[in-house]
Amino acid sequence: MTIQEFLKYAKKNLNCFQTSELKYELKILLEDCLNMNTDALIINKDKEIDSSKLIYLLQAVKMRKQGFPLQYILGSWEFMGIKIKVGSGVLIPRDDTRVLVEDISQAMVNKRDLKIIDLCTGSGCIAFALEKALGNNAKIYAVEASEEAYKYFCENFKSLNSRVCGAKGNVFEFYSNFEDNFFDAVVSNPPYIKTSQIKNLQKEIQYEPTLALDGGEDGLYFYRNICKLWISKIKPGGYLAFEIGEGQFQEVKSIMLHSGISNIQFKKDINGIIRVVTGIKIAETPKINDL
Numbered sequence: 243m244t245i246q247e248f249l250k251y252a253k254k255n256l257n258c259f260q261t262s263e264l265k266y267e268l269k270i271l272l273e274d275c276l277n278m279n280t281d282a283l284i285i286n287k288d289k290e291i292d293s294s295k296l297i298y299l300l301q302a303v304k305m306r307k308q309g310f311p312l313q314y315i316l317g318s319w320e321f322m323g324i325k326i327k328v329g330s331g332v333l334i335p336r337d338d339t340r341v342l343v344e345d346i347s348q349a350m351v352n353k354r355d356l357k358i359i360d361l362c363t364g365s366g367c368i369a370f371a372l373e374k375a376l377g378n379n380a381k382i383y384a385v386e387a388s389e390e391a392y393k394y395f396c397e398n399f400k401s402l403n404s405r406v407c408g409a410k411g412n413v414f415e416f417y418s419n420f421e422d423n424f425f426d427a428v429v430s431n432p433p434y435i436k437t438s439q440i441k442n443l444q445k446e447i448q449y450e451p452t453l454a455l456d457g458g459e460d461g462l463y464f465y466r467n468i469c470k471l472w473i474s475k476i477k478p479g480g481y482l483a484f485e486i487g488e489g490q491f492q493e494v495k496s497i498m499l500h501s502g503i504s505n506i507q508f509k510k511d512i513n514g515i516i517r518v519v520t521g522i523k524i525a526e527t528p529k530i531n532d533l
């Protein structure tokens with residue numbers, strides 16, 4: 243089968259996808275598998291595809307037809323110019339998360355000897371992007387509970403030759419490993435989908451781990467408990483930044499204010515949805531039992 247014949251076959255089999263989305267996916271799949279750029283694919287369109295590569299490509303079409311995410315088939319996905327290894331068991335880095343990384347990078351720019359922790363790190367995409375953005379000015383820590391996701395974090399840590407200090411742990415317990423007023427910034431993109439909504443998510447997302455999605459009955463479980471347990475670990479004047487789901491701003495803002503975080507700000511994503519909420523810890527931290 244030639245490249246052109248494969249494209250015809252794939253388009254026929256994946257006609258349930260939007261044309262522009264399908265065109266983009268097939269371009270990425272072919273570029274990755276055949277190690278050719280778009281121009282080379284066009285020039286070589288009548289060239290026979292090597293049999294082992296063809297088997298992989300046909301299998302990829304079959305898996306995509308079932309909704310299996312392209313990113314898992316490829317085994318990696320680019321996030322802010324960083325190649326992040328992914329597969330079943332770890333959340334695929336989303337472009338929306340860029341807003342969170344950019345916000346913290348801007349807030350921390352020109353500061354030195356920073357200590358920042360990424361809670362619920364998954365593949366580590368936020369931690370590695372912060373490391374790239376802040377360089378030697380920051381020591382980045384990262385915590386992830388899932389065994390499978392943490393394996394991907396470790397693979398990325400190695401392939402990126404990173405210095406991020408990662409640990410497998412539960413964020414609802416791990417806070418006790420740090421002294422009070424330790425971090426300049428605590429950042430998290432936690433699970434934030436309401437439990438009842440998970441079954442209604444699009445097919446691709448259903449292949450991603452429930453542990454990465456399930457934010458409890460009202461979707462706010464992690465915001466409430468991270469604020470409660472981690473606030474004492476932030477230095478006075480330090481920063482707390484969350485990625486949030488659509489429509490969660492008012493509730494997350496209220497949780498943060500109630501925990502002793504002030505100067506609440508938000509940032510919108512490319513679609514105009516409030517995606518990031520940030521705030522500054524006021525000097526006095528309420529005791530956990532007072533909250």
Ligand SMILES: C[S@@+](CC[C@H](N)C(=O)[O-])C[C@H]1O[C@@H](n2cnc3c(N)ncnc32)[C@H](O)[C@@H]1O
Nearest residue numbers: 362363364386387388412413431432433453454
């Ligand atoms: C929404 S995903 C975000 C992953 C990554 N930070 C990103 O932006 O792509 C949430 C992550 O939290 C992890 N997680 C869930 N419960 C946790 C807990 N109690 N402690 C630590 N990590 C947890 C999940 O396994 C998942 O990797």
